[in-house]
Amino acid sequence: MTAPMRTPRTGRSSGPAAREPRPEPGLSSEARNLQWLLTNLVEEVPGLRSVAVVSSDGLLLLSSDLLLGEQPKTGAPEARPGPKDSSGDLATLVAGVGSLTIGAARLMDGGGVKQTMVAMDEGSLFIMAISDGSLLGAHAAPDCDMSVVAYHMALFVGRAGHVLTPELRSELRQSMEHAQ
Numbered sequence: 001m002t003a004p005m006r007t008p009r010t011g012r013s014s015g016p017a018a019r020e021p022r023p024e025p026g027l028s029s030e031a032r033n034l035q036w037l038l039t040n041l042v043e044e045v046p047g048l049r050s051v052a053v054v055s056s057d058g059l060l061l062l063s064s065d066l067l068l069g070e071q072p073k074t075g076a077p078e079a080r081p082g083p084k085d086s087s088g089d090l091a092t093l094v095a096g097v098g099s100l101t102i103g104a105a106r107l108m109d110g111g112g113v114k115q116t117m118v119a120m121d122e123g124s125l126f127i128m129a130i131s132d133g134s135l136l137g138a139h140a141a142p143d144c145d146m147s148v149v150a151y152h153m154a155l156f157v158g159r160a161g162h163v164l165t166p167e168l169r170s171e172l173r174q175s176m177e178h179a180q
Contacts, residue, residue: 047144056133094137
């Protein structure tokens, strides 16, 4: 019998007893797949604190905080605070900064905005365009490897972009309304 593998960042099990995201009952396979991709992103990338997908009109579609739920009280190796510990706050920041950079690109005839990064003393905010104005935002620790975060976010965008249809966005919005 082999022991479950441990993730390097957290030491949590990735075997059968690993914590799985809480899927919403009745979600389509596409919605569950996006939930899995988002959960995998935040669990596997060192330094990521929280991740959110935001619609073009600023509504939260997916959040790692709501998918992963509370950290276990015992054995939790580290806390992962998000902005004010709220997925709604991260969504607000992503929508606001995303809108600001899109406006700046229009004023400067710069074309579409692909990514935005804000480096702060105590963390970083990464934003990437997904499709049709939807955005992926990530809050990371100050010691994260920015190139690793950007690379894994780009992988998520590549996988999620073609499936994030208007129907799926509507389904995810309804799911988030029920979760909050």
